[in-house]
Amino acid sequence: MRCNAEASLEVRYPQPFVVPVRTKKRYFIPPAVGIKGKAAVSADQEAKARAAGVVLRQEYMERAINIACTAGVFDPYIPPEGDARLSSLSKEGLKQRTEQIKQGAASQLAIRKIKEHDAEFTTKAFPVKAQEIFVDAHNALTQFNKEKLHSLVTERCYPEMVRGNRYKTLRWHFVESLEPPKVVHARCPDMVSKGNLYGQVTVRMHSRQTLAVYDRFGRLMMGSEEEPRDVLEYLVLERHLVNPYGMWRLHGKIVPAWAPVKEPIVKTVMIPGPELKPGEEFEELNYEVPKPKAVQWHK
Amino acid sequence: ELNMGYVFIGFTLLRNFAGQIRSRLFAFGKTQKLPCIHTSAALDVNKNWDRKNLHMFPPQQPDEARRPAEVHHCRRQIKYSKDKMWYLANMIRGMTIDEAIAQLEFNDKKGAKIMKEVLLEAQEMAVRNHNVEYKSNLYVAESFSNKGKYLKRIRYHGRGMFGIMDKVHCHYFVKLVEGLPPKAEQKTGFDQAKNYVEQLKSRTIIHAL
Numbered sequence: 001m002r003c004n005a006e007a008s009l010e011v012r013y014p015q016p017f018v019v020p021v022r023t024k025k026r027y028f029i030p031p032a033v034g035i036k037g038k039a040a041v042s043a044d045q046e047a048k049a050r051a052a053g054v055v056l057r058q059e060y061m062e063r064a065i066n067i068a069c070t071a072g073v074f075d076p077y078i079p080p081e082g083d084a085r086l087s088s089l090s091k092e093g094l095k096q097r098t099e100q101i102k103q104g105a106a107s108q109l110a111i112r113k114i115k116e117h118d119a120e121f122t123t124k125a126f127p128v129k130a131q132e133i134f135v136d137a138h139n140a141l142t143q144f145n146k147e148k149l150h151s152l153v154t155e156r157c158y159p160e161m162v163r164g165n166r167y168k169t170l171r172w173h174f175v176e177s178l179e180p181p182k183v184v185h186a187r188c189p190d191m192v193s194k195g196n197l198y199g200q201v202t203v204r205m206h207s208r209q210t211l212a213v214y215d216r217f218g219r220l221m222m223g224s225e226e227e228p229r230d231v232l233e234y235l236v237l238e239r240h241l242v243n244p245y246g247m248w249r250l251h252g253k254i255v256p257a258w259a260p261v262k263e264p265i266v267k268t269v270m271i272p273g274p275e276l277k278p279g280e281e282f283e284e285l286n287y288e289v290p291k292p293k294a295v296q297w298h299k
Numbered sequence: 300e301l302n303m304g305y306v307f308i309g310f311t312l313l314r315n316f317a318g319q320i321r322s323r324l325f326a327f328g329k330t331q332k333l334p335c336i337h338t339s340a341a342l343d344v345n346k347n348w349d350r351k352n353l354h355m356f357p358p359q360q361p362d363e364a365r366r367p368a369e370v371h372h373c374r375r376q377i378k379y380s381k382d383k384m385w386y387l388a389n390m391i392r393g394m395t396i397d398e399a400i401a402q403l404e405f406n407d408k409k410g411a412k413i414m415k416e417v418l419l420e421a422q423e424m425a426v427r428n429h430n431v432e433y434k435s436n437l438y439v440a441e442s443f444s445n446k447g448k449y450l451k452r453i454r455y456h457g458r459g460m461f462g463i464m465d466k467v468h469c470h471y472f473v474k475l476v477e478g479l480p481p482k483a484e485q486k487t488g489f490d491q492a493k494n495y496v497e498q499l500k501s502r503t504i505i506h507a508l
Binding site: 218 | 353354355356357358359365367368417430432433438
């Protein structure tokens with residue numbers, strides 16, 4: 001009987017499973033304080049592993065990326081000066097028209113190559129499609145529809161269109177097209193390896209558009225909604241020809257050297273001036289604000 | 300004397316406490332498998348003040364009054380006391396930004412230098428990102444400080460007693476608005492007396508027959 005009582009006293013019941021909520025840490029020590037010589041500890045562990053004979057495979061921090069567009073405009077089209085200003089009937093206008101009709105041998109070759117890969121490409125139907133893509137892309141930009149914009153515009157053009165516009169309201173309207181759009185230039189560069197063909201086609205467009213840019217607080221920054229402007233643009237569209245699912249997308253714009261200066265924004269902006277020595281005054285220096293050079297650039 | 304006794308925690312008490320924690324952790328078993336409901340303190344910080352800069356307004360009609368631009372800026376975990384920072388924040392509330400920067404530049408406090416940096420950063424942000432035309436055309440609409448996360452350390456006293464020392468940090472918030480600061484209405488003594496007499500006259504007896 002006595003041994004039974006002793007045995008029953010020694011029986012251990014299982015401890016209840018208690019979450020120690022009372023011991024939740026209520027202070028915050030920044031992690032830099034807690035770690036003392038952790039780097040040294042990991043180095044020791046590596047040496048021990050190597051000594052024991054454990055071989056760790058080399059970890060490659062790599063990730064495959066797909067490049068679907070080129071980085072820029074190859075061999076850009078140089079628009080002739082006075083493009084939309086001279087009528088076809090004057091002598092110089094006729095000269096320009098004949099030059100344009102020849103179009104250059106390289107463009108013809110490029111168009112032939114594009115027709116090999118893309119059966120539906122014609123010099124007559126393509127500019128209409130290009131204008132549609134242009135209008136759709138700008139409408140998607142005003143609504144900021146990212147998915148649609150990515151399908152209509154290449155990865156190179158997208159940041160240039162979108163940069164700085166995230167917290168601004170854009171109001172753009174395509175009023176009408178003054179002249180039917182035309183294909184003026186084509187090139188077929190290949191990237192990295194020899195067969196990887198991309199087609200770049202330049203389309204000339206003369207149209208009437210309205211643009212108004214409002215900042216974060218709804219105040220007009222630039223342009224006006226009622227006043228339409230005549231715009232002459234050279235759009236570059238690109239397609240990855242080798243890819244059967246490739247689409248023609250807007251790749252950039254060419255701004256000629258003789259383009260008229262854009263109108264200034266509503267705000268007054270400070271331009272950094274020359275460094276003054278103590279004792280000099282700015283008014284005495286006769287400083288002329290440097291004007292930018294008229295160079296063709298493509299956007 | 301009784302109060303002093305409660306302030307210093309005895310060394311033996313702490314040892315017992317530590318012993319209890321260790322025994323509880325041992326009984327806990329595997330710590331990893333249980334879901335952790337308590338997040339770390341650094342993750343749950345409040346970023347509402349920075350989000351106020353991302354609020355967009357719809358375009359205004361041409362006949363509406365021009366909406367003044369607002370810029371919100373803050374600095375977190377400044378190594379300074381929130382109470383000491385309060386004096387400076389109170390000083391510059393309602394000043395134009397040039398005035399505020401000038402006052403802080405010649406103030407001897409440690410927080411003044413930090414506050415001046417914050418104001419200059421905010422001014423730069425306003426001109427560059429938020430379409431503010433003239434950098435002097437701003438005034439301090441809101442300016443306040445509050446408590447950041449404190450670090451706890453041990454302050455050693457005599458006879459084995461210790462106290463928990465707080466390493467204080469604070470946050471500082473500022474809102475700059477474009478335009479001139481609103482003028483506080485100056486009430487004359489006569490106006491105040493008139494208001495008082497009117498209040499007395501407009502008294503009624505409630506629940507009267």
